[in-house]
Amino acid sequence: MTRAQGQLAFTDDAGRDVELREYGLDPGTDSALLPNAAVLNALQNLVRLATELCGAPFGVVNIISAEYQHQIGAWGVEPGVCSREDSMCAKVFLSREKTVVPDASRDPRFADNPFVTGEIGKVRFYASVPLQTETGFVPGTLCVFSDSARELSPEQVGMLEVLAKQVVELLELQHRTVQLDRTYAELRNSNAKLAGFAGRVSHDLRIPLTTILGYVELVEDDPDVQSDGTAAQYLHRIGASGRRMLAMLEDVLSYSRVGGGIxxxxxxxxxxxxxxxxxxxxxxxxxxxxxxxxxxxxxxxxxxxxxxxxxxxxxxxxxxxxxxxxxxxxxxxxxxxxxxxxxxxxxxxxxxxxxxxxxxxxxxxxxxxxxxxxxxxxxxxxxxxxxxxxxxxxxxxxxxxxxxxxxxx
The missing domain is CATH 3.30.565.10 (Histidine kinase-like ATPase, C-terminal domain)
Structure with a gap:
């Protein structure tokens, strides 16, 4: 996807979900999005480090789809799913700027949010950094929060931004894995078609070639031909070349079947x-x-x-x-x-x-x-x-x- 195509997708909910699928994250349901196990474990470690550096008990990596917020990495809380409408991060993540709020109950953006009012949670301190890829796509946020008000030092905010970049690297790793898996599947399909085609061509060519070689052998056994040195030499050359061609057909067939048949x-x-x-x-x-x-x-x-x-x-x-x-x-x-x-x-x-x-x-x-x-x-x-x-x-x-x-x- 080009940068221009990506920018169109980022401002469109349907495009957002398409882009998330490119990262191996299927946002079409309200169930949890689960990246592969290695990425999931690494995400959890990064979230844990973020909470410890910021002195906050809770942290999550949120992926925000057209309809939902999916917590794919969490520390201090069980990862869950909520509607995008209820998400705190969904209100600020597309600004592509960090958000640090000492007391969310006093911030007009969040004061009536169910994660703040007690309907879902009772968040006070809240800090998030958008997860922005090189193409400008923002799949979600890395955020830390607490049920008590607090401040972050500039150094802590800086470290949170560094960790957000590491989360993006993990998501890009999964993105490349998805692309490789797709390419491999396409290659296998292409090779299967090529093998079928090569098999048919090989069969169609081997029959007439085998017939020609059979006639060459019959003529070579003719006493009149054997007495003519020049004719015998030409027939020997035809036979040798034909047998090599037959072997080459087998090589081509093997090449197509085994990705090279080396x-x-x-x-x-x-x-x-x-x-x-x-x-x-x-x-x-x-x-x-x-x-x-x-x-x-x-x-x-x-x-x-x-x-x-x-x-x-x-x-x-x-x-x-x-x-x-x-x-x-x-x-x-x-x-x-x-x-x-x-x-x-x-x-x-x-x-x-x-x-x-x-x-x-x-x-x-x-x-x-x-x-x-x-x-x-x-x-x-x-x-x-x-x-x-x-x-x-x-x-x-x-x-x-x-x-x-x-x-x-």
Whole structure:
């Protein structure tokens, strides 16, 4: 919620209740509002400290909804609920100023309040500080009170204000917890849908791919093909690539089901890169130069990442020079970082964040085919490993992709 949206909500009772729900506080009933147990215990300790510092026997944290006042933390009294109309704090909390009243029976704002007259209580001394969040929302107050008149020193008032800020921090902690819980639930729902989609796609692709591989095996067994070395070599390559594609389908399905499906092991960057170059048919064209480094990663996901990066380099090569791709890496106790540098068209600095988004293509003249998913997939693979992907310019022109794989996977 933006500050402007928040300010609208704060002046509207319906908006107030919506905002309270964002903090995990459901104000729709006259029953007690209960934050989570850890927050509740911490609130009670803060209220107790407030009463001791102010020399007052009673203290509460009040949350004020459209209709009620809910005491969610209390010391010296049992937490309860009353109507907002009867609340003392409801009369002053939206002023966003502290209120200190030595004798409430002599204050025209409170003299006829049921908490003062004896109908509900017999409050005399009363002090409260609004609980104001960074956005300006005031969910309620921290207040201390007594059945006898008394004064507070400036130092005591200052400490009460400090404790009110600590109460706000606790409420913000619960706010963030609610947001995380909601995001996690949405993520689980999204992952479930993605898993179902990936399962259907995987099933639909595996059937024709398995059929193709079956025919390849039949042709490989043909004596006429076996006697033709070139044909046998091509069939072997088709079969090897098809089997890797089949394994990749399983990897994608696992990735969608398990939030990444990462099964890390010690992997040779050179071995995987050479495998990908063979799949793309460029292993003998002096295009790819590979330097080895051992890293801990999911081999299938690393293969997918390199295949996407090499395909991108081929699709976006420069017409002014022969394509060259350099694959290297560094490894230390922090983990490993691999670099895939090409001498292609490059990506302007202002476009580098954009091209990492799904389905985004720059659509420049002469660019090769693509869906706009390659770099987004690579970025997701990096994040699934706990790492990151960044783009920079290759010296002399082109794009260098750096992907980190932290230690401890």
């Amino acid at each position: 099964n890390p092991s010690q992997v040779s960057l050179r071995d995987v890169a050479e495998e990908v170059a063979r799949d793309l048919g460029i292993e003998n064209d002096d295009i790819v130069e590979t330097f080895d480094v051992t890293l801990r990663a999911d081999k299938g996901q690393l293969r997918t990442l390199l295949q996407n990066l090499l395909t991108n380099a081929m699709n976006y090569r420069s017409p002014e020079r022969d394509l060259r791709i350099r694959i290297s890496g560094v490894s230390n106790y922090h983990g490993a970082t691999i670099h895939v540098a090409d001498n292609g068209k490059g990506i302007d600095p202002e476009d580098r964040a954009k091209v990492l988004e799904p389905l985004v293509r720059l659509r420049r003249q002469g660019d090769g085919p693509g869906t706009g998913l390659g770099l987004a997939t690579c970025s997701s693979i990096a994040k699934a490993h706990g790492g990151d992907l960044s783009l920079s310019e290759t010296p002399g022109g082109g794009t260098t992709v750096a992907v980190s794989f932290p230690a401890g996977l």
